[in-house]
Amino acid sequence: QVHGYKGVKFENWARTYGCCPEMYYQPTSVEEIREVLALARQQNKRVKVVGGGHSPSDIACTDGFMIHMGKMNRVLQVDQEKKQVTVEAGILLADLHPQLDKHGLALSNLGAVSDVTAGGVIGSGTHNTGIQHGILATQVVALTLLTAGGAVLECSESSNAEVFQAARVHLGCLGVVLTVTLQCVPQFHLQETSFPSTLKEVLDNLDSHLKKSEYFRFLWFPHSENVSVIYQDHTSKPPSSSANWFWDYAVGFYLLEFLLWISTFLPCLVGWINRFFFWLLFNGKREHSDLSHKVFTYECRFKQHVQDWAIPREKTKEALLELKTMLEAHPKVVAHFPVEVRFARADDILLSPCFQQDSCYVNIIMYRPYGKDVPRLDYWVAYETIMKKVGGRPHWAKAHNCTRSDFEKMYPAFPKFCAIREKLDPTGMFLNSYLEKVFY
Numbered sequence: 001q002v003h004g005y006k007g008v009k010f011e012n013w014a015r016t017y018g019c020c021p022e023m024y025y026q027p028t029s030v031e032e033i034r035e036v037l038a039l040a041r042q043q044n045k046r047v048k049v050v051g052g053g054h055s056p057s058d059i060a061c062t063d064g065f066m067i068h069m070g071k072m073n074r075v076l077q078v079d080q081e082k083k084q085v086t087v088e089a090g091i092l093l094a095d096l097h098p099q100l101d102k103h104g105l106a107l108s109n110l111g112a113v114s115d116v117t118a119g120g121v122i123g124s125g126t127h128n129t130g131i132q133h134g135i136l137a138t139q140v141v142a143l144t145l146l147t148a149g150g151a152v153l154e155c156s157e158s159s160n161a162e163v164f165q166a167a168r169v170h171l172g173c174l175g176v177v178l179t180v181t182l183q184c185v186p187q188f189h190l191q192e193t194s195f196p197s198t199l200k201e202v203l204d205n206l207d208s209h210l211k212k213s214e215y216f217r218f219l220w221f222p223h224s225e226n227v228s229v230i231y232q233d234h235t236s237k238p239p240s241s242s243a244n245w246f247w248d249y250a251v252g253f254y255l256l257e258f259l260l261w262i263s264t265f266l267p268c269l270v271g272w273i274n275r276f277f278f279w280l281l282f283n284g285k286r287e288h289s290d291l292s293h294k295v296f297t298y299e300c301r302f303k304q305h306v307q308d309w310a311i312p313r314e315k316t317k318e319a320l321l322e323l324k325t326m327l328e329a330h331p332k333v334v335a336h337f338p339v340e341v342r343f344a345r346a347d348d349i350l351l352s353p354c355f356q357q358d359s360c361y362v363n364i365i366m367y368r369p370y371g372k373d374v375p376r377l378d379y380w381v382a383y384e385t386i387m388k389k390v391g392g393r394p395h396w397a398k399a400h401n402c403t404r405s406d407f408e409k410m411y412p413a414f415p416k417f418c419a420i421r422e423k424l425d426p427t428g429m430f431l432n433s434y435l436e437k438v439f440y
Helices: 030-043 093-102 118-123 161-167 199-204 206-212 245-263 269-281 292-296 313-329 377-389 404-410 414-424 433-439
Strands: 023-025 047-050 065-068 075-079 084-088 140-146 152-156 176-183 189-198 215-220 226-235 286-291 304-312 339-344 359-367
Touching (some): 030 047, 030 065, 030 140, 030 176, 084 093, 093 118, 118 176, 189 199, 189 292, 199 206, 199 226, 199 313, 206 215, 226 269, 286 292, 313 359, 313 377, 404 414, 404 433
Parallel strands (some): 023 065, 047 065
Antiparallel strands (some): 075 084, 084 176, 140 152, 140 176, 189 226, 304 359, 339 359
16 A cells, blocks of 8 residues: 655745645555556546656646655666666656766756756756757657556657657656656766857857857846856866855855845846846856766756746847847846856657757746745746747746647647647546646
């Protein structure tokens, strides 16, 4: 008999959403998950599977049964010849990296946070940057899925191919992902170089930046022209670091949090803070190198609200200049730094924000200094309006106000995904209030 817990409160990492599931389970085997699903069918309850709880939206919330996959976290198989690794879906990427290191392997691309699970990272469409690289889910070559009815589907390009193209970005609504097989590459080191520039320079020479660096992104500091360009590329240099506790923590975190808190009383300070911190921390050239996963991941120190939309790559300049013009025209609208701009290659995953288009991700942020919410509605709405206008698609794990009619316009394969979802989960066992907005 699988043991469940009552009275558990689930909260996402940013503390922007929480819920109190009726029962909370931490299964250790497929049999135990099957029992939970059978119980849910009997009692007509909904089920939500969670991973690391890092999604800034309420995509993982439920008042029904919650299945936390943390105990299903083993590496099942490493195929040295194909450079593929099969893992249980509950493994944290942070725990997978040292295992891959041992085998001389690595993932070719990673998001900024590694306290996330293999099943969750693909389900929410997590991405990093690099126009030659797809979102993280494009590294998945096979997965197994336990459906609402208790059947296990083995999915890949060659078996259950339609379900596979849906399940690589599954939103948690197709069933329980049990295992994931990832295509790896030989272990590699990266050098990160960052240097100052201006928004005009970067947007005018976007193609040359994209050609120059495999993993190129840039940070724009709103209320200014300032940009920090970040190149990450393969290197044979020994690991070296330019990290410094005083600048990174004392200034980059403690002082910044205090100033942002003061700016909640004096919003006119935000532009000054953005320019001051650029001058303080981003005005010189910085370099460091290390193992790839140590360069890809960095610490998110702040609790924060974020939005992140993927737009067609050729619309990058238009969208950012419009955002800048909007901020200049409305001095009362404040925008914290940075606006982070990243790139990803097109793919064929049905609900991937990069479905059939090379994309630029524009990530905006509002920090919560000492947990205090800063008014952000005007900024949020203006940003969403621009993103929709240029044909954008929101990141599934982050805040957005889109509903089914929006998604039908954005995603050519939306009806196909819906048909697959309805077939795999006819009673809507895996839905929650977030997904109802998406599908109804």
